[in-house]
Amino acid sequence: MADMKIGAYVCQGCGLGERLDTKALTLVAQKEGKAHVVREHEFLCNGQGVAMIQKDIDEGVNRVVIGACSRRAKAEAFSFENVAVARVNLREQVIWSQPATEEARELTQEMAADYMRMGCAEAKKVQAPIPNPEHGTNRRVLVVGGGITGMTAALEAARAGYDVLLVEKTGALGGFMAKLHKRIPYREPFADPQATGVEALAAAVAQESRITVFLNSTTTRTSGAPGRFSVDITTESGQTQTENVGAIVMASGFTPYDAAKLPEFGYGKSQNVVDQAGLEALARAAAAKGEPMRRPSDGKDIKSVVFVQCAGQRDATGTHLKYCSGHCCNTSMKQAMYFKEQNPDIDTAIIYTDLRTPGNGEDFYRSAQRKGVIFTKGKVASVDVNSSGAATVHFHDLILDDKAATMKDVDLVVLATGQVPNSGVNIDIPAGAEDVDVAKAAEQSVSVLNLTYRQGPDVPQLRYGFTDSHFICFPYETRRTGIYTAGPVRRPMDIAQAVEDATGAALKAIQAVENAGLGRAAHPRSGDLSYPTFRREGCTQCKRCTVECPFGAIDEDEQRYPQFNESRCRRCGTCMGACPVRVISFENYSVDSVGSQIKAVDVPDEFSEKPRILLLACENDAYPALDMAGVSGHTSSAFIRTIPVRCLGSVNMIWITDALNSGYDGVMMMGCRHGDEYQCHFVKGSELASYRMSKIDDTLKNLNLEKDRVRLLEVAIADIKRVPELINDYAAKIQEIGMSPFKGF
């Protein structure tokens, strides 16, 4: 750019002035970095220092290089409107990561000088981003599912002042909760089952003027992006109407695990074996008649009831559900109390392996014990029902280690089967076939949202059919921006948790429409205005970006070029890392902006004994860990040159080959954990990076380089002590294999 004018500033505060020759650093910026204005300041982040920079900006500086603390510190002080700012981390990752000795002075100064060069190089290649032009401003929220989760989300959003469309598949609101006799208590003293209150809630939804309810309807087509979704709502009779919404809450709930798959427990063989839903139906029917519950097979009085926990759940054999559904222990206690209410002399036994009582369930558990519900730690093997309708439960008593324990003359057996999420089509090719739930296969053919996204019609799933959500940091987020799943479709849960989940999802939906309206990114780069663009003439239509985008943001246009749908984008740059022809870039982050930093480093010759190691560190976890290592006084090798990246997924292979070609002795990458227990903020970024890097061996072979020249590491934000150790280990390794032969070319 012709009118580019760089201002480079070096701070002398926080010990920088004592440890570094700041004058020399400004000269580096001036001579090598081609900065037009260079200044030192004794306390750059104070009002005076900031005013000094602002004055230069007013006089024409449009790229600012700040040699001071980490970009994670003083972000507000150093934010200047419409000006691209490059932060040079001289404090945490130079002077604090190096020993404060006279001997270390030379290497520390070299490190600082390199970082100044890198900062100036970056400043030349970046621009202050402007909001994306494709953003939509629709502020309505669509809620799919009219159960407790959906109704709560709708009410929360409406009461916050947002119009809501509520789509329910059946003819009435209420969902699974409407099928319950009573619910697990959610108020002090957590002692007795409470009324569900579902009618009142449904009435509140019906009365709320901001909510439009569509009964007997499904979402048959969903396209667009946050702020400009277009949704076809089709009724049972086939009438379709198209509505525009800004964000979507998917609360499609769960289906109870099919107890017919548990013939060993007598289900289907006798009416006296029911699942938890079946018992609720019995209790409701009896309550409607004002009568006590009776034995379903012959209407006799019930004297003994046995609850079988984990029926078809937590199954290690792979036949049934592998997971715990969380609510069932509390639910069985609640149901046992139905009988204790009816007649305290009815024997109620709950056979469990591990009693799990989330929420205030511990009080509820005590209350059940007080009422005389008997808890037996054991594993049920089988249930036989004789011709007169009396059941015998065979189980392994785990406390008394009696493998042949039995409960005889049981009138009713209740199976605690689990929750199967209604998450629609599994769009990912399952990685491990054993994780695919057999039970889900049939239901999976029906999509919930019918998205027109190139990657598939529903939100991606993590495990067992539950939708993917970053449950450490961003539990409500899915991998589809602006679409939030809540309730048991996200993870197994009870009513109280679903209400909380729904509230969270409603707030996230509101955040999404607001962000989308301003053209800003949603989490984790919340507020980021940059967005990916591509050089059309360079694109080979290989489709890697559309396939690899963890958020399904990229579709194809009519001419088969990528179409970015900026509002769906989370700005991780995975597409940029994927692109083999390097045509994808952001205004403030590109292949060139990082590449030129790599090239800006001064690489000493082979005989200097000063290797150069490039470290590409994920800015979410690894880079903060490096900063905090410095803060904590953990020193590490002075030969490292760190560049923060948005995600390891954005690392383009060209950076690695460029670095090795220009004489770096090694390249390290630090990203988040991937796999099922992933911690990657962009879900798939670190996984993709590790996949791509698994192919680097060929490249290294072609260059005739050792395998250890490139190392990919998983680190977490808390690895403050480990990170410098990893650096030092790698520096020692490089020392061992020797200097790169590519220096000086």
Added chain:
Amino acid sequence: MGDINTAMTEQYRNDFLKEVEANVEEGQWVKMCMQCGVCSGSCPLGPAWEHPPQEIFMMIRAGRRDEVLKSESMWMCTSCYNCIVRCPRELPITHIMHGLANYAHRLGLAPKMNPTRRFAKMFWKNLTKSGRVNEIQLSVGLYFMDGFKTGVARAWAMKDIGLGMLKTGRLNPLGFVNHKGCKDKNGIHKMLKKAREIEDRRKGFAA
């Protein structure tokens, strides 16, 4: 005592639990056990118990009446109160153990030769006779519980302690014959008789 002794209990029915709740001191707490096993792990004599408290509680719920009442286990309790202190459900485990032992004894189901039981009986007799414990009679009785020969051996083994106590005036050998009971011996006997009557009536023991 006959009827209650032959009461039929079905496995894993609440009959025995209800019996324990009605008749055993602090028995109403048994249902509150959550089977964490902290009591069993805390008991200093734990490894010596055939059925640690956690298991006893489960056996009660499982209706294993005979096994529980004939067990030596609860007689092992030394009242150190570790389990009570540690029980997250605040069950008075020590008291329940003593309550069970007492109940088993009253039913005549407790193991006859259990040393704790025998000593307890001896202590009770000694105490209630005069309303005050005669220590020397009690210790001699304890030594000679299993016959003359073992009695002599036990007394011999304790002789140094005995002599020491004698020297410091802690042991009065004359007490063996010259025991001072409490003033109103008959009053105490009456009181105990009445208490026994009330207990028997409440717990359904035949008089």
